[in-house]
Amino acid sequence: MRTISLTPIVSRCNWISLSHQSPGVIGCGTQVRFINSKGMVLGYSHLPTAWSQIRERITERTCFVHSSLLMKREDLLATPYRPSMDGAEDVDLILRLAERGKITNLDTRLLDYRLHPTQESFCARARHTAVQELAFRLALTRRRTNSDPLERTPGLARRFINWRLSDSEYIRSRTFLTALRYAKIYLGGLDLSGFGQTALVGLKSLPTSWSSLCLAWLIFRKLALHYFNNRLPSRSSTFVRNRDCCLARPHHHKTPVYGKGFVE
Numbered sequence: 001m002r003t004i005s006l007t008p009i010v011s012r013c014n015w016i017s018l019s020h021q022s023p024g025v026i027g028c029g030t031q032v033r034f035i036n037s038k039g040m041v042l043g044y045s046h047l048p049t050a051w052s053q054i055r056e057r058i059t060e061r062t063c064f065v066h067s068s069l070l071m072k073r074e075d076l077l078a079t080p081y082r083p084s085m086d087g088a089e090d091v092d093l094i095l096r097l098a099e100r101g102k103i104t105n106l107d108t109r110l111l112d113y114r115l116h117p118t119q120e121s122f123c124a125r126a127r128h129t130a131v132q133e134l135a136f137r138l139a140l141t142r143r144r145t146n147s148d149p150l151e152r153t154p155g156l157a158r159r160f161i162n163w164r165l166s167d168s169e170y171i172r173s174r175t176f177l178t179a180l181r182y183a184k185i186y187l188g189g190l191d192l193s194g195f196g197q198t199a200l201v202g203l204k205s206l207p208t209s210w211s212s213l214c215l216a217w218l219i220f221r222k223l224a225l226h227y228f229n230n231r232l233p234s235r236s237s238t239f240v241r242n243r244d245c246c247l248a249r250p251h252h253h254k255t256p257v258y259g260k261g262f263v264e
Helices: 008-021 051-057 073-078 089-097 125-145 156-165 168-188 192-204 210-227
Strands: 002-004 025-035 041-044 102-114
Touching: 041 168, 051 102, 089 125, 125 156, 125 168, 156 168, 168 192
Parallel strands: 025 102
Antiparallel strands: 002 102, 025 041
């Protein structure tokens, strides 16, 4: 659950000021404060604020808290949600909106984002990350080819999600890494109860097979590359790091089974 912590009027005034100062801006988000179910502060977001930074990262990781965003009505009407992307439809929406104009973040915390171990974004993380990966792949394909495979093949999303979720090691690795991330936030906020619950989930989904360990390492390394400003060497990773593509190809499939037209 998410709750607005400060009045939307403040955000709206900042947004109006920003849109006048920066032509081409069609939307704006804010920083957030993470809280637990009792309202205890766990930490703070550090989202990029400049459009140049956001544009470089937006096809690799989420740059916005969706519930903090204010968007121009005409752009939202022209770029609706896509039901086939259920699970990360907000990520898909923002990626497509960012192709219409600039979207930035204020450097001000205007939202309380409540975390709890039973929320859907935690319990169904494997599905959400599968859809999110698809959204990133589609965005990269549009950037290079000016066409969207999902528009041509509506059933592509279902096939891709089913393919990802058919791999139990993928689900295990994603659950493990999400539990680690939540546990870190809870521990940082000294919420030992939340830390214990999420740590237990992490232990239960601890990668044990070689394929799940490799996948967990690749995902962790990608986050480390981002955290350390992309200064680590990349030759030992299957991640391709350049302006057009930053995607992991699964080791256990020599040929993609989710359809043609994706950036590889």
